[in-house]
Amino acid sequence: MKRLLLIATFVFLSLAGCSSIQEAYKGNPTPKDFLSNDKADIFMCEGIVYSNVEGVKWVLELDYTIGEQIVEIKKQKKKAFGYRDGNANKLPVGTVIYETNTPVLIAVVDGEEIPYLAMLEG
Template sequence: MYSNAEGIEWVEELAYTAGGQIGEISRQTDKAVLFRNGTANRLPVGTKIYETDTPVCMAVVDGRNPLYLKMVEWGGRILSTGMTNPILVWCFFIDGM
């Protein structure tokens, strides 16, 4: 699961290089139980997701390149580096990442 990293200062200051495509949004839903590979809650179907040479990945949508942080579950809690309030907005799921 990845979450939008806009507004996170250290992410916005990153100098990064886009790498290869790691996924594409194939389904949109706002119901967490329906998330599976390629599902997003706000990114439109067809949005391509790319890795970078940093801890974030990048989406390409409407001429913008928003960055996303991987969210990790540990001990039943969702963790994401740099997030002070990890609310699930603008998130997507790519299997195996």
């Protein structure tokens, strides 16, 4: 009986330790992390979520050069399930996203350049 209790305790502690490790490492943010906020403006490219950073002061001060097209928005999607590269929640279908010589990507909508930044876990 003591042996069974000892094994059960060991299994319980092992499982509790694994879940703590998983909580400590969550990885990069996903669309689910943003789409519950009505103000979120995101798209996905190469498995990474990019968020609108129009109001970020240091971004507004960047002197960037637009480079090559990296993705075109293929689908507008409000739900996180099945969110893929080329999906956006607010950008219209057909919007072209360009790389720059900075960490910022640029979406061009009706001639307006909108900056987006990768949402990466530190």
